[in-house]
Amino acid sequence: MARRDVPRRSQDGATPSQRSRESSLLGRWLRRIVVWGVGLALLGALGIAGAVFVTARSLPGYDKLKSSQAGQMIVVRANDGTEIVTLGPSYGKWIPYNRIPNSMKDALVSVEDRRFREHWGVDPVGILRSLMVRAESGHWRQGGSTITQQLARNIFLNSSRTFDRKIREAVLALALESKFSKDQILELYLNKVYFGGGAYGVDSAARKFFGHSGEQLSLGEAAIIAGLVKAPSHYSPTADAQAAVDRAKVVLSTMVDAGALTPAQAENVNFKTIHLAAEQGQNSARYFTDWVLPQLDVLLPDNDQPIEVWTTLDPTAQRAATDAIAAQVPKGAQGALVSVDRDGAVLAMVGGTDYVTSNYNRATNAVRQPGSAWKLFVYLAALERGYRPEDRVMDEPVTIDGWSPRNSGGTYAGQIDVRTAFAYSKNTVAAQLGNEVGFGAVANMARRFGITTPINTLPSMVLGSSDVRVIDMVRAFASVEAKGRLVTPYGIRKVTTTDGEVLYSHRPDASQQLVPDYVAAEITDLLQTAVNIGTGRAAQIGRPVAGKTGTTSSNKDGWFLGFSSGVTTGVWMGRDDARPVPGLQGGTAPARAFASYMRVATAKRPVEQFQTQLQLPGWNLEPDDEAMLNNPADYSYTDENGNIVNGQQGDGLDDQGMPGQNRIPGQPQGRTPDDAIPVDQDGLGDGPPPRGQAPARTPSAPRNAQPAASDDLLDRATGRTHPATAPRAPAPRPATPPKPPARSQAQEWQGF
Known part of the structure; x- marks a missing residue:
């Protein structure tokens, strides 16, 4: 029988011919991959070579590349045309x-x-x-x-x-x-x-x-x-x-x-x-340019050509502001100053004592408590509601929602007029006025006058417990100087190309009346009284000045804000870490710096009298040094059981731990309701006002007043609709809610 050859199989069951076919298939695929890879690489190389060739042909010549420059050149000029600083790329030789x-x-x-x-x-x-x-x-x-x-x-x-x-x-x-x-x-x-x-x-x-x-x-x-x-x-x-x-x-x-x-x-x-060269152009004017130049992104968003920015900065005023801050700021503290013309043009801006050491702009970015300078808004709200400078009020102990403010040293003057209360910065009167008109109304007034930071509506807000910016406070005082019309600070007058083509020119904002002109005149009356005989006497410059001091607890902040001859200026001093500064009060270093600067800033301007005639009060009081404004430890509180809790026993307290009271000048010590309490509109004596209610006052004759501001303005300023308020007539107050448990003023304030 013939033998038949059978192909031998490997252990995996594949015959040699099968393995040969598989190997050949794998080799073909590998060769294809190599060929395709080489081909693609060659095509890629040819493509890159072509791209490089085309790009090289289109490249500028060497001399053209040498002359090309990157970035935008910006020349910043002062209001007299002098160059403040040149910013942007600097190409040497x-x-x-x-x-x-x-x-x-x-x-x-x-x-x-x-x-x-x-x-x-x-x-x-x-x-x-x-x-x-x-x-x-x-x-x-x-x-x-x-x-x-x-x-x-x-x-x-x-x-x-x-x-x-x-x-x-x-x-x-x-x-x-x-x-x-x-x-x-x-x-x-x-x-x-x-x-x-x-x-x-x-x-x-x-x-x-x-x-x-x-x-x-x-x-x-x-x-x-x-x-x-x-x-x-x-x-x-x-x-x-x-x-x-x-x-x-x-x-x-x-x-x-x-x-x-x-x-x-x-x-x-x-x-x-190796010695470093001194920095050029790093003076205090850089605080101003740092504030101004970012505005170009809004004014000229698509411009990338070299430009010249013509600003409002007055070189003489800027030097005077720098010198005033440097000469007066306490050791270890910082200072800031903003000064604007009557149309809002910023004349000078200092954001700190040394730009090279710290370029943080405290004039526009820092938020600090204003202390009694905030009373501007309290008294504006009261004057708009119907008070007049000569109206009588009571400077006496008061408790509002468990909060008991007190004056410096725990002393009280009794019955005085509004002008005197403002001049001597009486805290209890400000608290009563704020409580009567409503703390929300005070907050609305601050919003109306340009305060952009959150505002709390706790009772202590009347003493300046809400943080503010220097430039916002200056804006508010400038609006008072403008007879109650809105003033918006600005720093750029025009922007031109290097050839002189005007790309932007400042246009004044539409005039808006924030409060009636008589209210602006009356608050000016109070402000000039504060400078003449009150806490701001160090700000006198030999011509009419209206202004207000501000000092916060433990002397952490000192303010002076005021105006004269069309120039409005605000000064703040304090430490960046908010630690106390011994001896710092609004009426000391800040007021002196204000006076030093304003003597220069107004030197070439005619003396201007205020529309309201200066009337000095008949009260001879010691100015409130404002050393105790916002510190919870400096006040008395009523706990949930009705007991008086005082943060600091002593100083001006009687045997029961209550603040004492001075007699009214010219009045007997044992005062009776008949000789101390004014008569209300009904002709009946109301007796001493209960704590937490309206201060007693003598009414004035009604005036035909125009609305202080339009509903549209109030809506945009406060974010909600406000009903019109009848002139001179007290606005209806909501029903008194149940008295909440006593709360510490040290608790976090809620934003308005």
């Missing part, structure tokens, strides 16, 4: 390659692109190294961009981190390398790279930081400048000298590793012998 110090070239190449002379614009080795570091650390620590790529980005692209931008950056880098030499590329880079502080190029950086040409850089200076490229703001020697030196030492180390320096040469660099 162009330094040719052969005149740039070798130490500068070596430092920059060593720290930014050690293989600069070896690649074609894109460094594959650098890219692989960056990817390896990314894989090991989990995030990007090393950039793969070459000097040529950075140059392409700085000249032609933005700094967005997108894949598309990286591709275009690589193509541009290859095109630059194909068109220009390595020396030309490095020359462009060193004259155009950004080194911080507005300085573009080695020469500009050398002049900014060291005060001399870039051709005179020492090795240590070159290392500092080369270290800035990575993070200009972080390593700036003017911002953090130690960080700049530490970074420069890293640069020297990389130069040693690259063979550009010997270890001995690096060790011999002494950074202590």
Whole structure:
């Protein structure tokens, strides 16, 4: 029987022919992948080559690249046309390659692109190294961009981190390398790279930081400048000298590793012998420019051409403001000042004692308690409701919702008039007036006059427990000076191109009456009385002045705000950490700084009398030094059981722990209702007012008053609709709610 050959099978059951067919199939697919990969790579290379060729053909010439500049140049001018500061890119003298110090070239190449002379614009080795570091650390620590790529980005692209931008950056880098030499590329880079502080190029950086040409850089200076490229703001020697030196030492180390320096040469660099140039243009006017320039984003949002900004700043007034703050601010404290003309033009602005040390603008950004300066709004609300300066009120102990304010020293004058109560900043009268007109009405008045910060409506708000900004308070006083019309501070008069074309011109806001003119006249009456015989006597300048002091608890804040001859000025002093400042009161250093400044600011203006005639009160009282305004420990409270709880026993309290009361000048000590209590409109004596209710007063003849403000204005100022209030007639008060449990004024105030 014939034997039949049977193909042998391997252990996996496959025959040799089957394995051969599978191997052949795999080989064919591998060959296809290789062929397609090579083909795609060739196509990609051809595409990149074509893109590079086209890009290189379209690149500007070398001279054109040298003259190109990045960023917008802005020249800021004062109201007399003098230059305040020039902002934007600063390009120094162009330094040719052969005149740039070798130490500068070596430092920059060593720290930014050690293989600069070896690649074609894109460094594959650098890219692989960056990817390896990314894989090991989990995030990007090393950039793969070459000097040529950075140059392409700085000249032609933005700094967005997108894949598309990286591709275009690589193509541009290859095109630059194909068109220009390595020396030309490095020359462009060193004259155009950004080194911080507005300085573009080695020469500009050398002049900014060291005060001399870039051709005179020492090795240590070159290392500092080369270290800035990575993070200009972080390593700036003017911002953090130690960080700049530490970074420069890293640069020297990389130069040693690259063979550009010997270890001995690096060790011999002494950074202590390097002197920084003084900052230019870093005076107090920069507080003003920091406030003004961001407004350009709204006024001219799409403009990127060089411009000149003509501002309202008065150089003489600005110098006087700076000197006044520097001369009067207590040691360890800060000061701020804002001054505006009658139309709202900002004449001077000081945001701190030293812009270089701290560029935080306390005039526009800081929020602090105003103390008794807030009484402006309390008395405005009372005058609008129908009070008059000569009306009688009672300065006596009062408790409102468990809160018992007291005057300085715990003394009380009894029956006095409104003018006297304001001049001597009587806290109890302000509390009673606020309670009568309504704390919400006081808050509405503050909103109406330009207070933009949250306002609480607890009883203590009448003494200035809500935080405010200096510029907002100045706006409010300026609106009083404008006879009750809205004043909006502004700092830019016009913006022009360098050729003189006007791009923007300030237009005055539509006039809006905030309160009737007679109310503005009456509050001016009170304000000038406060300066003549009250707490603001240190603010007198030899011409009519109206103003108000403000002091917060433990002398943490001191304010003076006032106006004269069309100029309204506000001064604040205090510590940034809100710690007490011994001896600081509104009537001391702030009032003196106000007077010092205003003598200069009004010197060339005619003396202007206020429309209301000055009437000095007949009361001879000691001014309230405002040392106890907002500190809960300085007040008495009624607990839930009706017991009086006092934060500080002693000082002006009687045997029962209650504040004492002085007699009214000219009145017997044992006063009776007949000789002390005024007659109301019905002709009947009401007796002493219960605590927490309206202060007693003598009514005045009704006046034909116009509404203080339109409903539309009130809606926009307060965020809700307010019914019209009949002139002189007290507004209806809501039913008295059940008395809540006593609450501490130290609790967090709710925003209005």
